[in-house]
Amino acid sequence: MAPLLPGLIQTIKARLQGRRGTSPLQPYRELRRLWRKRSVAPQDTTFVYRVAPSVSAAALVGALLVVPVGASAIGWFGSDMLVLVGLLALARFATAAAAWDPGGGFSLMGAGRDLMFSVFAEPLLLLALVLVAAGARSTDLTQMVAAANDAHVASLPAHWCAALAFGLIVLVETGRQPIDNPDTHLELTMVHEGPLLEYAGRDLAMLQWTAAARHWLVLMLAAGLFVPLPQSAPWNMLGLAAAVAALCALVAVIESSLAKMRILRVPALLGAGVATCMIGLASWIAQGAA
């Protein structure tokens, strides 16, 4: 299901910009095309380069199993928010380390920037999740999602600060403007695309699926954690789908209306997110004391 989301964002974006655009199913066609192609790889690479796409795809599979879809989750793999952070780190480590193997400048530039963002994004993600967990009194994602329906939790200022911060996380993890530009293939400006540069064939298909799965992951979390949804089974799924589609539209609007930031300005933006979280934290402490 995951590749539908970037496809949807692209379609809405094209419509917003007055183009006809591609079908939301376009990413599937690209994956099919890549899957049929034979692969080309640089000489003198080790097994790290060869397994990296599989490992990052596998890490995202693990992460998808951890994140609950709406109210339902698979119990076997647990559903703790901190596990999710670890699995995303595994995917990041695999792709960034693989960038060192052929040693191309553009891949390393992208990998270095991606890791630099993560240094600021990871505490931001943690603080946002802690604020949500504060309302839910648990770090279990299923309980956090359930708490989003609670009118009391939804009225907490901390919850709203967390929502703002999580919005930034969505933009970082999906590599969208103003953080990164998914459409450009100009080597000097790419961040997430950089480490993918040398890959071809099925490897590239896996990495593109990984990027799509990351969209699915953060948008599903955003919809689950911050949009109150009906609880009964069919309506819950429909509401979730509508919420995710609405978030896709929101991302498309943001992409169309903002230009890409200078890379060195991004940490300041993420720092503003951290400040927002601090305000949320302060408000929560104040309410707890009152």
Add this chain to the structure above:
Amino acid sequence: MTTQAWLLVAGAAVATAGIVVSVVPRGLRPGLSLQALGVALIGVAGGLVVLGGGGVGSEFRNGLGPTVGIDPLSGFFVAAIAIVSTPALIYARGYLSTSKNARAIAAISGVFVLALVGVVIARDAVTFLMMWELMSVAPAVAILLASRSSESSRAVLVYLGSTHLAGVGVWLSMLTLAHLGALTDPHALAAQPVLVRSLLALAALVGFGTKAGLMPLHSWLPRAHPAAPGHVSAVMSGMMIKVALYGLVRMLFFWLAPLPEWVAPVLLGAAALSCVAGVLYALMQHELKRLLAFHSVENVGIIALGLAAALLASAAGQRPLAAIAFAAAMLHTLNHALFKSLLFLCAGSFQKQVGKLDLDRLGGLLRTMPLTGTAFLAGSMAIAGIPPFNGFASEWLTLQALVQLALHGRATDTAMGALAAASLAATAALAVFCFVKVVGLVLLGTHRQKAVATSHEAPASMTGPVIFLAALCLGIGVAPGVVLGPIGHLSPYGPLPASLVGVSLAVPGSGTFAPLALAAVIVVCTAALQLARRQAGTTAPGPMWICGQVPDSRLAWTSAGFTKSLRLVLAVVLRPRRTVSIELDGVLVHSVVHESEVPHLFDEVLFRPALGRVLAASRVLRRTQSGSLRAYLTYLLVTLAVVLAAVRLELS
């Protein structure tokens, strides 16, 4: 005597025999084997005590007679020392085979390990302090035996100076506690005023904190660890700083009760600083062993975060949470001991093959040294806190403890817990950054100097230990519950919740973390995708795309280049220095020299001025050291008179 006692005595005897044998000619390899065997026996004794086999020897005593004994906490540290030292000593069989002064270094290594065990099993203040000093001096001797360069002499000087500073705090706190009877009686200090307890806590924090490498008292660590021979740095970084933490745990959790309120927040602050600043400076290093040493500062910080969380939770009356935080700290102690010694041993193997460990001059070692390289990769993923390795398990538990403290503690705990958790998250991200860099520069890509191209795999005595440690890292990462069971009994806060010792882990108020199921998913998916990849047909080789240029190793990315974006963003904090000088030949550029460094601000701002004062003071004091016998006799006489007068006053 119980089995444990027999094992302890037999192990000590075998290890001592090993030390003696290693000094005689041709005794190097059998001596080291005997040492390893003896230490392993001692470790089994410690392990049996942890597993509930009952303690050995006496309880703590306030007297001066030498006594030893093992209780579960000591047993845990003894077992950890053995798990790290046994592979390190076996590794030394291969590592020392071509070194100069090999037999002396081998003997010192054995003495060092036994001294570590001695500190942990000492049951009175005097034995503890004697072993403490021996443990501090032994690595200094090993460093000097291995290399007489001015750099290592300087490192030894700084190390010994810091050790003396630490010694003051340790001696003060231990002797005062013994004097007040607090080593045996947990209520002995209750009658003392807060000032006395505060001073004792300060002495303990400074003393043990310096030895553990907590910031801002860590200055010796990044100098001394890189200078030591490979297996000695592994034990230093793996266990010596942990033994200092053992002292801190005894002080803060068992002896200094009731603890002054300021201690836990101060410890938490120092821990958070150690984590973030430690890993940040590690990221900016260009020498492998120095980089690893800074990571020790970081990991001591993570352990101290767990300890501080335990203190805060128990102060808030949440004993179950305190038990969880304490177990998190102990689990990370063990985990760090494993992966850090693994990384230092691998670094030693690389150094044997290549010479210097300048990160920008390595590359491609995974191809020439596949076994050591793969073990190094596993260790790097473990230290970066990446599942399914053990570093992630203990960082997950520490983060959980901090987040739960934020969710359920008092208002101040909420703020401190959330900020500490955020700093730990930043630390984890920085560690990933750092080890992507290390793995890339050391293992991957093409070689950057001839010595790498001609390097070959280390002998089995050196690869075996690192593979063993890597397997343990993976094993604990997949099944942390197995280790958490015995660790749960060590804390003074009662047992762990049952949900933490099974296949899946959960603390009250958290989701489930299923390490085994997740590892299985990752392995199965990766294998399936690799199969699918194979089926697509052969992969055609092609040149790398760098805008059509021919790849040139002189254009290869460096350590500084990879971290440049972060260095620019954090320039306000890091104050990097950079000089570019361009030599012109007429109008043509003849050569460009680019130099950059990230100064260690703690040294420059904090220690250099302090050091200057100390040196000035010692210059004044030097006048009393005239070297004339008459002056010294006068000093003796005056001292005697003062002591007699004091005794007289005391008696009257």
